[in-house]
Amino acid sequence: MKQTTALFLCVLLLNLPVFAEPQSTGQRAGQINALIPSATRNDKSAKASDELDWNDLLKTTHSGRVRAGLTDGSILSVGSNSELRVVQHDATSQQTSLEMNYGKLRSQVQKISQPGGKFEVTTPNAVIGAIGTDFYVRVEPHKTTAICYKGKISVTPRGKVRMFKNSGQNTGNSVTVNEGQMVVISDVAPAAGFQASDTPPALAQSTLLSTDVPNNPPTEVQAGSAGHGNVWGFIGAAAAVGAVAGVLSTHGKPISHNGCPVGVSAC
Numbered sequence: 001m002k003q004t005t006a007l008f009l010c011v012l013l014l015n016l017p018v019f020a021e022p023q024s025t026g027q028r029a030g031q032i033n034a035l036i037p038s039a040t041r042n043d044k045s046a047k048a049s050d051e052l053d054w055n056d057l058l059k060t061t062h063s064g065r066v067r068a069g070l071t072d073g074s075i076l077s078v079g080s081n082s083e084l085r086v087v088q089h090d091a092t093s094q095q096t097s098l099e100m101n102y103g104k105l106r107s108q109v110q111k112i113s114q115p116g117g118k119f120e121v122t123t124p125n126a127v128i129g130a131i132g133t134d135f136y137v138r139v140e141p142h143k144t145t146a147i148c149y150k151g152k153i154s155v156t157p158r159g160k161v162r163m164f165k166n167s168g169q170n171t172g173n174s175v176t177v178n179e180g181q182m183v184v185i186s187d188v189a190p191a192a193g194f195q196a197s198d199t200p201p202a203l204a205q206s207t208l209l210s211t212d213v214p215n216n217p218p219t220e221v222q223a224g225s226a227g228h229g230n231v232w233g234f235i236g237a238a239a240a241v242g243a244v245a246g247v248l249s250t251h252g253k254p255i256s257h258n259g260c261p262v263g264v265s266a267c
Helices: 002-020 201-211 228-250
Strands: 028-036 039-041 051-053 056-060 065-070 075-078 083-090 095-108 118-123 126-130 134-140 143-150 152-157 174-178 181-186
Touching: 028 039, 028 083, 051 056, 056 065, 075 083, 095 201, 118 134, 126 134, 126 143, 134 201, 143 152, 143 174, 143 201, 152 181, 174 181
Parallel strands: 095 118
Antiparallel strands: 028 051, 028 065, 039 056, 056 083, 065 075, 075 095, 083 095, 095 134, 118 126, 126 152, 134 143, 143 181, 152 174
């Protein structure tokens, strides 16, 4: 009897890890194309060519950035000190849902043509929707800033945001933000409602630089190693020079990853 009981308990213990193992959808969303350390995927060190699945969580530190390509060709550029969850990305039905708790994100979205297709970024106090658009989102405590570089986005306050009334470009609770415009959503709406305004050129350039990840970033230098600060200082200086050159040559138009004005594939 004792031997039978012991054998039964052993079988149960052997099966426990199987029942306790977390379920994973295994549905592919894309892959990490480039990064500046340090960054993590699901709390493990991330590296270029890592695959992205549904519900994957990307995090960057103060020195990290990540650029990921989705399976439909859209590009996500995550800035430093950021957290982004790829909740869903179905290229066939064109259903994409992203969540940001904090940080900076640039989304270069492929045109949506499927009925009911959507590309949404949800923050604690706003939902940003896009159709074939290039836009930026920054999430700070009690505030979401959305900038549209190209196309058009719809920004809808959510959560604890209190609305007084809507006017101007507001449709219901949503704000339409056109190319070259921005909107800031806070926890309390102004009396006239949230309104889109022109994006200052300097702000457009700085937000693009803050999410840019080069195709061949330098390899990680361990903290405390000689020259670490000089390497990144040089990169920052080079980026600043590139930004100034871009402003002078494109009359202030936002630049893309390849250094050309947004919407121009080669220059």
